[in-house]
Amino acid sequence: ANRLSQGERERLLKLAERIHARVIGQDEAVEAVSSAVLRNRAGLGDADQPLGSFLFLGPTGVGKTELAKALAAELFDDEKHIVRIDMSEYMESHSVSRLIGAPPGYVGYDEGGQLTEAVRRRPYTVVLFDEVEKAHPQVWNALLQVLDEGHLTDGQGRTVNFKNTVVIMTSNLGSEHLLSGVTASGELIEGTREKVMATVRAHFRPEFLNRLSDIVIFHPLSRMHLRQIVSLQLDRIGERLADRHIHLVLTDSALERILKDAYEPQFGARPLKRYLERQITDALARRLLEGSIPEHSDVVLESGSDGLDLRIEEHKDKAG
Numbered sequence: 001a002n003r004l005s006q007g008e009r010e011r012l013l014k015l016a017e018r019i020h021a022r023v024i025g026q027d028e029a030v031e032a033v034s035s036a037v038l039r040n041r042a043g044l045g046d047a048d049q050p051l052g053s054f055l056f057l058g059p060t061g062v063g064k065t066e067l068a069k070a071l072a073a074e075l076f077d078d079e080k081h082i083v084r085i086d087m088s089e090y091m092e093s094h095s096v097s098r099l100i101g102a103p104p105g106y107v108g109y110d111e112g113g114q115l116t117e118a119v120r121r122r123p124y125t126v127v128l129f130d131e132v133e134k135a136h137p138q139v140w141n142a143l144l145q146v147l148d149e150g151h152l153t154d155g156q157g158r159t160v161n162f163k164n165t166v167v168i169m170t171s172n173l174g175s176e177h178l179l180s181g182v183t184a185s186g187e188l189i190e191g192t193r194e195k196v197m198a199t200v201r202a203h204f205r206p207e208f209l210n211r212l213s214d215i216v217i218f219h220p221l222s223r224m225h226l227r228q229i230v231s232l233q234l235d236r237i238g239e240r241l242a243d244r245h246i247h248l249v250l251t252d253s254a255l256e257r258i259l260k261d262a263y264e265p266q267f268g269a270r271p272l273k274r275y276l277e278r279q280i281t282d283a284l285a286r287r288l289l290e291g292s293i294p295e296h297s298d299v300v301l302e303s304g305s306d307g308l309d310l311r312i313e314e315h316k317d318k319a320g
Helices: 006-013 015-019 027-041 064-076 095-102 114-121 137-149 177-182 194-205 207-211 223-244 254-264 270-290
Strands: 052-057 081-084 123-130 151-153 159-161 165-171 215-217 246-250 297-304 307-314
Touching: 006 015, 006 297, 015 027, 015 064, 027 052, 027 215, 052 064, 052 095, 064 081, 064 095, 064 123, 081 114, 081 215, 095 114, 114 123, 137 151, 137 165, 137 207, 151 307, 165 194, 177 194, 177 246, 194 207, 215 223, 223 270, 246 254, 246 270, 254 270, 254 297, 270 307
Parallel strands: 052 165, 052 215, 081 123, 123 165, 246 297
Antiparallel strands: 151 159, 297 307
16 A cells, blocks of 8 residues: 555545446445455455456346446556456356467467456456356356466466456346346345345355455446436537537436436346437437538437437527
């Protein structure tokens, strides 16, 4: 902890706050991940293990990947500092060689492993294992070594250090309990967490679960959370228009229309993002290319007969 600069200390202390700005409706998850990283960076974690290791549980589209990206952006200055591995491609016992590289004399020896090569080249990174429950137990053994010892030996005999990585595994195990066991405001009904954990314990070995910094449950998103996500997404679109002095205005009717058309609790925020892309981003792109949105104007989003309508209002005082 003494080696941290003042700037780094301040960033770490505000880690949760800054991630909250990006990840909506998952306060418990954000706090759990931030606390584990803080413990490690303060020198209270195990120096031989990754900065943090987590199992993210929850249905599709609730922010598991978004939290991983936010963590990469905050810890390593770029959300592209992510190695993402789809574990549904590692269902056979021999697939572990694709992860860590084939041994000498085998096909693919000179290519290196998908995981070990990526971390060797970029040691400061978030490693995201999607749908970890689908991987073969042999692959879990390799993950167990990372969690336990903080390094892996690749097919060429080189030691790859994972001590500066954050390891995140995602899983949909128990999601059916979460989707049916939540109140309208997004709180978990009593007993739901226990049902999810029982499903997880039936699938993973205890020594695997016990090595993790934390097992984090993501809640299904409520309508209130989706309202916040709409605002966040529109802010991002608005940032791209700011240099042309074009301002997006969301009316109440448009917000209600978005939620009516795109709210599907079992798919989280994904339908919402697709809807906004189709109804707003695509329409804006077409209008901008046509030249029908002048600089210094408001684009007012309203509910229309077939989704959203865009009404253009030019500013009277262009100097402003």
